[in-house]
Amino acid sequence: FLYRCLENRLDRRCPAAKRQSELESRRATENRVERTAIQMMRPVQKSVCALIVLTAFLAFLYFHVWLPKPYNVVDLRHRPDQLPELLLLDHLLVPDKKYAHIAFRIKEEVLELLPKNSCQCEVQASLNLPFRKELFGQEYSIEFSNAFKPSDLEDVNRKREQEYRSHQQKSHSPLDQLIIVQANSPLEYPVQGVEVRPLQTILIPGLSLQAAERTLYQVNLTATMGTFDVAAEVEGVKVEREGQMHFSLSGSQLDNLNRQMQFVTYTNTLFHPNTADIVQFSTDEHRASFSIRIRHAPTPKLYDPGSSRGGASEGTYNISALVTIATKTFIRYDKLQVLIDSIRKFYPTVTIIIADDNRDIEHVQGPHIEQYFMPFGKGWFAGRNLAISQVTTKYVLWVDDDFIFTPRTKVEKLVDVLEKTSLDLVGGAVRELIGYTTTYRQQISVQPGNERGDCLRIRQGYHHVIEDFPDCVVADGVINFFLAHTEKMLQVGFDPRFNRVAHLEFFIDGLGILHVGSCSNVVIDHASKIKLPWLISVKEKQYAKFRYPNSTDESTKNKLSLLYFKNHFKCMTGN
Numbered sequence: 001f002l003y004r005c006l007e008n009r010l011d012r013r014c015p016a017a018k019r020q021s022e023l024e025s026r027r028a029t030e031n032r033v034e035r036t037a038i039q040m041m042r043p044v045q046k047s048v049c050a051l052i053v054l055t056a057f058l059a060f061l062y063f064h065v066w067l068p069k070p071y072n073v074v075d076l077r078h079r080p081d082q083l084p085e086l087l088l089l090d091h092l093l094v095p096d097k098k099y100a101h102i103a104f105r106i107k108e109e110v111l112e113l114l115p116k117n118s119c120q121c122e123v124q125a126s127l128n129l130p131f132r133k134e135l136f137g138q139e140y141s142i143e144f145s146n147a148f149k150p151s152d153l154e155d156v157n158r159k160r161e162q163e164y165r166s167h168q169q170k171s172h173s174p175l176d177q178l179i180i181v182q183a184n185s186p187l188e189y190p191v192q193g194v195e196v197r198p199l200q201t202i203l204i205p206g207l208s209l210q211a212a213e214r215t216l217y218q219v220n221l222t223a224t225m226g227t228f229d230v231a232a233e234v235e236g237v238k239v240e241r242e243g244q245m246h247f248s249l250s251g252s253q254l255d256n257l258n259r260q261m262q263f264v265t266y267t268n269t270l271f272h273p274n275t276a277d278i279v280q281f282s283t284d285e286h287r288a289s290f291s292i293r294i295r296h297a298p299t300p301k302l303y304d305p306g307s308s309r310g311g312a313s314e315g316t317y318n319i320s321a322l323v324t325i326a327t328k329t330f331i332r333y334d335k336l337q338v339l340i341d342s343i344r345k346f347y348p349t350v351t352i353i354i355a356d357d358n359r360d361i362e363h364v365q366g367p368h369i370e371q372y373f374m375p376f377g378k379g380w381f382a383g384r385n386l387a388i389s390q391v392t393t394k395y396v397l398w399v400d401d402d403f404i405f406t407p408r409t410k411v412e413k414l415v416d417v418l419e420k421t422s423l424d425l426v427g428g429a430v431r432e433l434i435g436y437t438t439t440y441r442q443q444i445s446v447q448p449g450n451e452r453g454d455c456l457r458i459r460q461g462y463h464h465v466i467e468d469f470p471d472c473v474v475a476d477g478v479i480n481f482f483l484a485h486t487e488k489m490l491q492v493g494f495d496p497r498f499n500r501v502a503h504l505e506f507f508i509d510g511l512g513i514l515h516v517g518s519c520s521n522v523v524i525d526h527a528s529k530i531k532l533p534w535l536i537s538v539k540e541k542q543y544a545k546f547r548y549p550n551s552t553d554e555s556t557k558n559k560l561s562l563l564y565f566k567n568h569f570k571c572m573t574g575n
Contacts, residue, residue: 183210303394328383355383379499427478442477453570500555
């Protein structure tokens with residue numbers, strides 16, 4: 001009682017002290033609450049920061065990897081105007097209005113040497129000399145159209161002409177176009193596109209002189225592999241050294257001289273199957289050079305596309321007539337059979353070619369299957385060469401022996417791309433068991449070096465998107481699932497010295513030859529490589545030993561030595 005009275009008395013006497021005490025108590029409570037809140041917020045702040053960092057990283061990954069690149073779209077479709085022009089046309093001998101008044105005389109003996117853009121297989125009459133057949137052989141003529149029934153010939157000719165035009169469009173290059181250089185200098189001459197068959201004669205188009213007025217005009221022509229002449233003689237023009245490598249024309253009338261130059265011919269006299277003659281064209285004050293290409297015209301190799309259900313559009317191609325599926329197998333006969341079974345679900349009559357270099361061989365049975373055996377362990381690229389060499393269709397589809405066809409493996413889509421573009425080879429996409437799909441698109445380039453060699457540069461990526469095929473791009477190398485023109489694959493070939501590990505080496509050899517594309521909308525499955533260690537079979541262990549050699553293995557050394565010596569590379573960079 002006394003204590004409470006004393007406390008009340010103190011409270012009444014010191015109200016300021018009481019308020020100070022209450023204030024300190026509240027501050028202490030607030031500090032405890034604040035510290036507790038801060039302790040509770042720290043884990044939340046850490047989680048939010050981690051989430052922000054993860055979101056930023058995923059956004060960067062999306063924009064860098066999956067977002068379409070801002071490449072230009074390029075039209076690779078065939079154009080009718082890309083066909084090569086014939087040099088000898090009727091209008092070349094018919095004067096234009098400017099020279100219509102100038103008289104000339106045709107030289108029949110030279111005119112007969114010019115190509116007529118038509119030919120006949122006729123046996124030339126010759127003297128009946130003793131032992132002529134034994135000394136010179138027997139001349140003969142064969143009409144190949146006689147091999148077809150008259151009822152089939154019209155359809156054969158139609159498809160043949162279609163394939164020939166397609167071949168011309170694919171093989172024609174802008175470098176083959178005839179370009180006439182206008183008279184920036186007084187001399188006008190063809191820059192490129194002039195071509196002559198070995199030991200044959202042509203008119204040289206586009207020769208002209210645009211000079212100031214003078215009393216005498218003269219031009220000179222000099223060649224190293226042929227001679228010059230004129231197919232007609234124009235009045236008032238002097239022709240010197242006809243039929244020689246050094247040739248000149250002169251006259252007092254410029255129009256007459258230019259008309260005479262329209263009749264100048266070139267005859268190749270030094271045989272070479274594929275070269276060029278650099279012609280010097282000059283006056284007293286000016287000099288120019290142009291090339292005349294000398295070569296045999298490439299012989300087309302056409303393939304019968306077979307009968308289709310309609311026009312040449314996706315889904316109407318005769319895949320069995322156009323495509324052969326090729327693969328190389330080693331040890332994994334079980335996976336090979338899975339591949340064959342999956343192919344037959346979608347393409348029951350397509351020919352399958354198998355190159356086999358197993359020690360213990362097993363014969364693969366079934367219709368439309370061809371199996372070719374090699375010595376044991378002959379190698380990866382040797383097997384490719386063997387398989388491709390037996391293909392008789394326009395296209396070949398290369399697959400690994402552990403791939404699996406699915407409804408997304410639409411070969412027709414790849415055929416459509418090759419039929420409608422200038423591409424020689426187009427890859428698809430491979431899907432792994434975990435769902436990851438890859439196209440393995442590569443950019444390959446060579447940087448000039450010194451006497452030690454050049455530098456090889458390989459980067460993931462592609463060059464540009466293909467117009468009308470939004471899922472397809474142009475690259476230099478693609479994954480091990482591709483459709484290609486058979487002739488182009490044979491042209492590049494697979495170096496059999498790459499026997500264990502190789503893939504991009506084929507595309508390196510094909511630089512400048514192969515026009516390569518890649519389409520992500522044609523997908524094939526890959527058999528699972530994920531296995532528990534105790535479930536791996538003896539054959540799988542044996543296969544892995546050959547397929548995945550270590551860095552000290554002789555095959556790895558051989559691969560590097562080939563890139564160094566054969567391809568003249570001193571080093572390589574890649575990502």
